[in-house]
Amino acid sequence: MTYCLSIMTHEGLVMASDxxxxxxxxxxxxxxxxxxFVQPGERVFVVLTSGSLSLSQSVMNLVRASFNAGEGLAxxxxxxxxxxxxxxxxxxxxxxxxxxxxxxxxxxxxxxxxGGQVRGEEPRSFLIYPQGNPLSxxxxxxxxxxxxxxxxxxxxxxGIVYNSTSLKVAAKYALLSxxxxxxxxxxxxxPIELLMYxxxxxxLDNYRRFYGADAELSVIHALWERSLRxxxxxxxxxxxxxHPEAVSQTVLV
Amino acid sequence: MTYCLSIMTHEGLVMASDxxxxxxxxxxxxxxxxxxFVQPGERVFVVLTSGSLSLSQSVMNLVRASFNAGEGLAxxxxxxxxxxxxxxxxxxxxxxxxxxxxxxxxxxxxxxxxGGQVRGEEPRSFLIYPQGNPLSxxxxxxxxxxxxxxxxxxxxxxGIVYNSTSLKVAAKYALLSxxxxxxxxxxxxxPIELLMYxxxxxxLDNYRRFYGADAELSVIHALWERSLRxxxxxxxxxxxxxHPEAVSQTVLV
Numbered sequence: 001m002t003y004c005l006s007i008m009t010h011e012g013l014v015m016a017s018d019x020x021x022x023x024x025x026x027x028x029x030x031x032x033x034x035x036x037f038v039q040p041g042e043r044v045f046v047v048l049t050s051g052s053l054s055l056s057q058s059v060m061n062l063v064r065a066s067f068n069a070g071e072g073l074a075x076x077x078x079x080x081x082x083x084x085x086x087x088x089x090x091x092x093x094x095x096x097x098x099x100x101x102x103x104x105x106x107x108x109x110x111x112x113x114x115g116g117q118v119r120g121e122e123p124r125s126f127l128i129y130p131q132g133n134p135l136s137x138x139x140x141x142x143x144x145x146x147x148x149x150x151x152x153x154x155x156x157x158x159g160i161v162y163n164s165t166s167l168k169v170a171a172k173y174a175l176l177s178x179x180x181x182x183x184x185x186x187x188x189x190x191p192i193e194l195l196m197y198x199x200x201x202x203x204l205d206n207y208r209r210f211y212g213a214d215a216e217l218s219v220i221h222a223l224w225e226r227s228l229r230x231x232x233x234x235x236x237x238x239x240x241x242x243h244p245e246a247v248s249q250t251v252l253v
Numbered sequence: 254m255t256y257c258l259s260i261m262t263h264e265g266l267v268m269a270s271d272x273x274x275x276x277x278x279x280x281x282x283x284x285x286x287x288x289x290f291v292q293p294g295e296r297v298f299v300v301l302t303s304g305s306l307s308l309s310q311s312v313m314n315l316v317r318a319s320f321n322a323g324e325g326l327a328x329x330x331x332x333x334x335x336x337x338x339x340x341x342x343x344x345x346x347x348x349x350x351x352x353x354x355x356x357x358x359x360x361x362x363x364x365x366x367x368g369g370q371v372r373g374e375e376p377r378s379f380l381i382y383p384q385g386n387p388l389s390x391x392x393x394x395x396x397x398x399x400x401x402x403x404x405x406x407x408x409x410x411x412g413i414v415y416n417s418t419s420l421k422v423a424a425k426y427a428l429l430s431x432x433x434x435x436x437x438x439x440x441x442x443x444p445i446e447l448l449m450y451x452x453x454x455x456x457l458d459n460y461r462r463f464y465g466a467d468a469e470l471s472v473i474h475a476l477w478e479r480s481l482r483x484x485x486x487x488x489x490x491x492x493x494x495x496h497p498e499a500v501s502q503t504v505l506v
Binding site for chain 1: 291403404405406407408410411421422424425426428433436447448457473476477478480481484486488490492494495496497498
């Protein structure tokens with residue numbers, strides 16, 4: 001499984017991905033799921049991938065080749081066009097592989113998150129489906145997730161507000177969302193790649209790769225668990241009363 | 254969908270369930286999923302149900318009828334025997350309904366949580382599968398969940414420790430686990446039934462049904478979100494560095 005996340009705030013984007021892949025329970029590997037494309041001062045794109053690693057590698061090969069040739073993402077005039085370029089690559093891989101996969105009862109399973117900024121526009125992020133169609137983040141739904149998303153969602157639902165969450169705080173929420181997911185699900189695992197993109201910087205200045213034994217991550221994890229426990233204990237005790245059946249005739253005596 | 258939870262601590266049990274049922278997105282209803290069986294001073298059982306409401310109603314009808322006749326749960330000599338009694342009822346309903354369901358491509362889907370205490374034993378809880386077999390909670394895995402379990406799991410993983418979590422604090426964790434789940438998933442909804450069973454009390458003295466607009470629940474929700482936000486903001490800022498590609502030759506200039 002996989003967990004990937006993009007958060008859009010008024011200050012920019014936070015993108016994060018885990019690095020665990022598995023083909024069955026006994027075949028775990030490490031693979032980077034974060035791919036970056038930069039024309040300094042002009043455009044920045046970050047793509048996060050989930051689904052079949054074979055398929056996402058093929059998609060990224062196509063996207064990278066056209067970028068390096070000065071086409072595709074290198075020419076997109078907007079984030080929407082960029083999302084369509086990535087979707088087009090998904091459809092090319094679908095044309096190559098879908099029939100062979102489905103003949104053996106595999107799904108054509110590849111989802112991507114694209115975040116970034118093209119000069120002249122605000123930063124934005126998109127989720128690209130296996131059918132190639134894009135879904136945009138919005139101010140009301142500022143984060144997008146891929147893969148094992150449920151464990152790490154409540155903390156984001158409670159904390160992320162497009163207009164008020166700063167980029168530095170959004171990065172902390174992202175890390176806590178990953179920490180919650182990894183704590184509860186072994187198919188999501190380190191290294192975690194975390195990237196903070198400052199609006200209008202057109203440069204990738206704020207990046208971090210956290211390995212499993214990262215000292216800073218351990219400190220944040222420990223501080224967080226301690227804060228949570230204290231916060232729970234500080235809540236008022238819940239007022240309880242006897243169960244209705246404890247005072248009704250349905251009790252056998 | 255459904256969310257049900259049992260937490261076992263050294264002081265007793267916390268059991269909780271939501272009340273939302275749905276047959277499709279446009280057919281939402283309210284149904285109690287918590288069922289209690291008490292012989293004061295002798296035995297207490299709480300059953301939480303998930304899956305097809307038709308099936309769980311049939312199971313509970315059988316369990317209730319035998320209890321009222323002084324059999325089944327009324328005679329079980331241990332929590333394990335009680336779990337087997339409930340599993341037996343699941344198998345009876347399977348004999349009645351499984352073939353007809355599967356003929357129309359429905360799964361035989363009913364899961365139950367049984368918690369309680371029989372005099373002479375410690376409190377315990379069990380998950381009973383659609384096949385009728387029981388899984389016990391343990392000191393290392395002190396909580397059991399049914400249904401939409403992922404959203405509300407990280408807070409439990411971080412907080413619940415069999416030997417040290419008090420019953421009152423476990424009840425707060427349970428409520429927060431439900432709050433997280435309802436915040437992120439509309440198929441889990443109020444009223445929430447919450448029950449705290451004090452070891453060796455053999456009585457249901459601590460129960461609460463929270464409706465959607467419950468004032469105490471709103472206060473706890475608001476206090477919790479505020480505490481969480483403060484805790485996130487108080488974490489140290491994450492140390493970031495330039496992305497490797499920002500300083501490598503793969504950047505197009």
